[in-house]
Amino acid sequence: MTIDKALRALEAFQGDSLTESLSDIESRIIGLGVGDVGELCAAQGIDETFMDSAIAVKRVAGQINVIIHAAGILRSLPGIIEPGEKVESVSLGAGNTGRQFDLETNMRVAEYKFIDWQGGPESIRQNGIFKDFFELAEYETHKKKYLYVVGTEYPLKFFSGGRALTSVLSRYPKILERIQEKYGDSITKVRDYYEMKKREVTICDVTPYIGRNA
Template sequence: MEFVLNGRPYSLDPATIRYRVSRVEPDPIRTHWVDIDGRRFPPKQAFRAATGLYDEPFVTHFAIRIFQRLGFSTSPIPGAQKVAPRVSGLPDVVATEGLSDESAVEAFRRLDGFMSANALTSTLTGLEASLVGAGRDESSRVAIESGFDEDLVDAALVVRERVGMLDTLIHAAVITQTLPLVLEKGEQVFKRPSLGAGNDPDRVFDLETNLRVAEFKLSSWKGSDGMRQRGLFADVVGLSLDDSGRRRQVFVVGQLPVRFLTQSKRNAAKTLSKASLRLRTPAGMADEMTVAEFTRQAGVEVIDLTTLLPGLR
């Protein structure tokens, strides 16, 4: 049977699989398995042993489908249609590395289940402590108990592949939806807006019209937001540098960033300690000035986007 993995063609047959895998001891089964001559192997282990592809990335579901096509018994892929085994005398089936929608949905479900049941930061803190002083046996036990198995990694890889540009999509969609709600009569977009997350030298602000300059910060604040605070305040300072006389606005999500910019007593200069050099010494910033004082002095309006788009969070 011929298949394609990461753009390269390969060939595999049941006899080769049986011969090569027979010399390998099965690793412990965690979720998925393939049965080869009465022994159950993790699909990735068996696939690597059978093909010799130890450095090529692939997901468990891909290996399972290859084994199913070749007639081996495997654990089911939830939500996937049953794969018909290869029939002798018919042309080889060509499998690709593409994932079905069912596989993607299952990956989302798997990852969401783990993230919903585990606060990642505290989980990592506990895991780090458990690994201090651990040897091979102890680290193996910790790995099994942690839930960080190959299937979870598979799920995360699938989700990352599908939604790797999610922040950019959200940024673009929110700005696009917001414009009809805020543009005034006679106001026009002055320069091509920066819909993608981040700016470039030719587009200093996310939005420039003949009446306003604006930045959009769409991250969801949780309470411990030092990095987000620095990034948001840097945008406020950037807006203060515009001397065109247009309105200066920063759009945020929720009351936490609003309160930070309008009420925070955090020292403004120290908050900019990691900002780019051009932002560290803006005109009018005194040594003892707070974030809230500078925001007011700069005349930057702070707008909670949830008042315009209630579905944001």
């Protein structure tokens, strides 16, 4: 079954509002016997292929973040690659791919975060983006370093803020240890490290390069 066909089946079942559709079925099914229930299911499109449709969509949806990550990187390349620049490696999949960065060319190294920042408490997202910034900042290379994000307002607000590194790096104790050993006790907050390293890593809005608005 194609995803397109599966989506059409689910869209038909959902109607204008899934909540209203389910409420309608709940009301109509009361008092029905076996034959009438079968007719109701048929009328709603719940046949032998419907569950296959739902499972097919769920399988794809479970990988949607990986798809967005891969497609976003690939879509951005025509807009960011400069004359004479050549791709040396990309990391399109999830997890440890054996490559240090999402993108490396003969002129740059880059990490991507396709996160729609909301501006509220987003500690897990903040922790992840700090880790990426740190790894770029500490990487010794002559190449330019970029951290591509969806809109720069909230990431820059975080990097200029006062969250304690002990909180941000609670899941990355080795990074905290490296910072403390290299820079001493004066670097205790996110803004301390960012102010020291912000000229080494360009935080760039990727949205113009992927065909969407921030």
